[in-house]
Amino acid sequence: MKRFLSLTALVALVVACSSKEQNAPEPTAEPVDALPSWNDTETKSTILEYVQAVTDEGSPSFIPVEDRLVTFDNDGTLWAEKPVYFQLYYALDRISYMAKDHPEWENEEPYASGINKDLHGIAAQGYAGLFELIGATQGGMTTDEYHSQVKAWLDTAVHPTTNRPYTEMVYQPMIELIHYLQDNDFNVYIFSAGGIDFMRVWATEVYGIPKEKVMGSSMKTQFSLEGGAHLEKLDQLDAVRDKEAKPEFIYLVTGGKPVIAGGNSDGDLAMLQYTATNTHPFLNLYVHHTDSVREWAYDRDGHVGRLDAGLDEAVARGWTLIDMKYDWKVIFPNE
Template identity: 45%
Template sequence: MTALSLSRRSVVAILGALPVISGSCLWSRVAFAQSTTPGTPLPSWSDGAIKQSILDFVTAVTREGSSDFVPPAERVATFDNDGTLWVEHPMYTQLVFALDRVKALAPQHPEWKDAQPFKAALEGDMKTLAASGERGLVALIMATHAGMSTSEFEKIVLEWITSARDPRWKRPYTELVYLPMVELLGFLRANGFQTFIVSGGGIEFMRPWTERIYGVPPDQVVGSSIKTKFEMRDGKPELLRLPEIDFIDDGPGKPVGINEHIGRRPIAAFGNSDGDLEMLQWATMAKGRRLGLIVHHTDGEREYSYDRDTKFGRLDKALDAAPSNGWSVASIKNDWKRVFSFQ
């Protein structure tokens, strides 16, 4: 599948319009279960400088009497989602969902066969779709996602998330979470940290399943959003999704989202792309012991290999900034014994 030539900021601005999911679902809990197993910390991480930097940081900030001690209430760690906690290639999962929705609704819209950008989406013509730019993707999203309540739309998304399969591994997308990072989430929480997801993805798309998969409850998820309004319909209260962007939680928007949703400055931040640069800066450029870590996709066999030359999850400026800021760069190939729980 060819990547779209669009900036991450453009994509997440549009995909913030994706819906809320609720109800029960047969999502995999394998990774989360393994992350809570007692024993040696971070078993899926290779022994070395990166793992040791995490262990040393946690020891320093949790040891009472230490000059680096941080009270539990201030132990805030923030994690990007796409490319940091689960896969973002060959394209963002929410974008896959959007394209699938166009195909599902096409029989009701025969005019889409000849109208762009719908024609390109139906034919899998990613080059033409990319050429339509942000305006084209907005047209796709608003034609297929707006004008209905969250409760009506969540049923559609629930069906998709339970049936959709990644094209490479033929597994549900909720199984494509990184076991080492799930272990890290559990390790931090076991040491008094609050772990927040701060992602460019849609906040309502993530909240319903993050607790099952990552152990992160809905109130600890920050993401991009669209505007919604309250309305009484047939005597029942509903939240209606409007075709307007509310907030973009990517790049410089991440520190803003952290401030608005969390109200505390993180002492640790974890990302994988230039979209996480400002979050890493905000978390680490302050007094006291701090930790910044970048997940570097270097394993084309077990996952994917990419950094500067990619349209999804580009890592360029943040990679250059890591040495001078003292951020750890974790190579998936060298620093992770396992990538997914099913491997």
């Protein structure tokens, strides 16, 4: 004799099955990797553990949001700097373009070296010669005109070695780090020896850092009403913000002291030393260029981005050295 479920029993069975489905545990979501271009090394763990500790209100290491100041160098820290600083390539292209109106430059330094793209000759002129070339390429124009010229150059110029646009010569792992810190309410600034006006043309789009938080060396400007109110760029140096000038400028601009600082050269050492005096837990990062295949390997003997005294101090004081070859899965975007 066939047995059939009563209507009541059938309803009870459906309800029971439905209840089991509703009480079934949700599948565990995979944790999101905040730094996917970083290898799972001690360096990555150090960064993640630091951020987790100082943003946890229940942690003894907690840092209030208003004190979460971060300062990064740019050249060699956020984008490449070899064979020479990229702003110099812009200046050399402009000098070559302007040379037809300045025949006297053929016999004048640093212009003669600039026209011939003689990097050793330019290096021999030091900072003074470098900023004289830069000044010549932007003096006598408005800030808007300079912005337009730099943007037009960046739209077409490519790196002489990699054939990549200069704005693709940025370090993908560092961009991820910037965004990770911003997502955790850190106030991220750039403090570079590079030109402030040059960086502000592209840095916001590439890094996601507002232009008012992009700081660097500067040429003088002058307000004028001639032909309508504008700021005119002069060919005179205003200030070089490198070495000891970096912490001085950081305090002037922010009124605070970083809890995280990142650099790559001796020019950044004073900034990291200043950060190490913070009463909050701090994290000092030095990008160490160790990858001769995917980028360049250099430190103590580098003619650009020399890391000598800073390397010794980082090792002695236990600061975090980012080993580019070992710590990074990729160097540049879209690799």
